[in-house]
Amino acid sequence: MFDSVIAASIYLGSFENILYLCLGVTVGLVFGTIPGLGGATAIALLLPLTFGMEAEQAMILMGGIMGAVAIGGSISAILLNTPGTAPNAATCFDGYPLTQQGKAGIAIGAAATASALGGIIGLGILVMVIPVAKSIVLLFGPPAFFMMAVLGLTSLVAASDNLLRGLIAACVGLFVAFIGYDEIGGELRYTAGIDYLWDGISLVPILIGLFAIAEMAKLFVKGGTIAQTPTDGDLTRITGTLDGVKAVFKNPKTLLAGSTIGSLVGMVPGVGGTVASFMSYSFTAQFSKNNENFGKGDIRGVIAPEASNNAKDGGSLIPTLAFGIPGSAEMALFLGVLVLHGMTPGPMLLIEREYSIFVLILALLLSTIFGAIIMLSASRYLVKITYIDSSILIPTVISIAMVGAYALHGSIGDVFAAGFFGLLGYLMIRFDYPRITFVIALVLGSLMERSFTQSLLMFQGDWTRFMTEGTSRILFILTVIALLVPILHKLRKYWRAS
């Protein structure tokens, strides 16, 4: 392991790779700062740039984005009361009151430092867990893999607001994964006689459509500038960032609690950063001494969610890399990047590509540090990005997105597919069908089908043995619990109300 770390450090230290990392960090910060865009759109847009790169370079670029997005998101949360990304929402509770009190600099200093340190702690936990994860994943056979994929998908659906629509979106995602030549039975499925569909629909145009184009359509309908909430604080005078940095070191318990919660929650497939940051915020608010100022501008209310938000990246890499089960839209897109570069996520990835994994870990580590430094020095300029008029942003992003959709296979069909999935993505937003469960089902489709078929062969066609045999039984029970918890929660609310 130590050799891999050194080799990864040397690789990452080259001028070209540092340049890719800086590009990723810059794009991540900008897309994180702009509410509504976020990491998934940034990854979808930068995907085509990675086609000619080595797999590790693509990981560096994407690591740069993923590490910096959450940091960028906290700028608009603190200064505009508009979270750049969903997990930054908890930062608004105390970050914006601090801005209103003229202490924006302190909040930004604390957010940047907590993000960087949280990221480092989260990755430290990941490095400790990797050896254990390696031995655990080797115990998984096809039935356990199938049930693990089902559990990942179910817990993600359970975390969404609408359980039924989440499940339906997952079914549609699986249907799209069926399209094309079937490797198992050697048959063409759901191609409707269209030659373009024989190889299935490439992941890149689907992701570009669902995220970049659908978000632009949403912005077109909304109109105006992206951030519309005026701030009561003076953004031209952001001072006291050093006091914010010091505040993090004065509250080590808050930092540690936030980071640990973030890492642990991140490891659970499908739960994601929003739950992690809200959980660490409520934990800190509940168990801190002198907690009467929470919600009115307590600096600990900025430290806890920001530490957790960046620490979760380390944790969420475990299910993504070891089982191929992404926990968020960003991770699903990142998984797509890995697959495009010939790296199949799963147990063997941790064993065979340890070096590549450490390149990613170091890239994430550096990106949080670079991101925090840029945030400390340039937040007053970065926040101005949110005032860009959407009429400029929309045609630019759509043009670049379409070039990206075309670039991988040089197929005009992919461009039309991106347009189609843009429409589908918008309709999913409009009718409240979660896109994330669709994407994850699509990514997991072939793994699920392969494990399902292999398991049925092992079980001689008796599918009930998924629920009675070894590890898959435990995973089945967890799946049932994951489905029942939100139903019971809703029933309890209903009974209380009536």
Added chain:
Amino acid sequence: MMRTLQFRPSLAAALVLLTLAVLVLWGAMGFDRSSAVFPLFIGKIFFGLALLEVVLEVRKLYRPDDRLAASALDIPAEERKSVWKEVKAFIWLAAFLLLLYLVGFVVAIALYLFSFLRLSAGRSVKDSLIFTAGVTLFVYVVFMVLLGYDLYGGMLFERFAL
């Protein structure tokens, strides 16, 4: 008492999904056994869920609370405005796709950007020209020169060798 039922777009979406579920099942029945096992398994679940969604949406049509809330908030006028904006968003996208197919990336991007900025955003000719030139140049330099992608030249240019 005569009850007027409001059209619910979410019911239309649920019906489309139910139709898709039927198509998934119907398609799977025509495959060989090994290719059909998983699509059939998922298709049945999909059908059940889509049917449940339709039932829930139909129930909402008859729930007095929802109908009262809908009329009190006067949603239809707002909704119509927003629907027209949505249609416009996808007309722009469809026009861009058509342009791409006919004249290729570089020309289509330039035309799309300029017309979008002029007609949809109401920007001045000068601003639109400068911005269009900047983005087109960016796409040309990054994707064609630096990354070496051979971007699609357009059906018209390729067919008539213009």
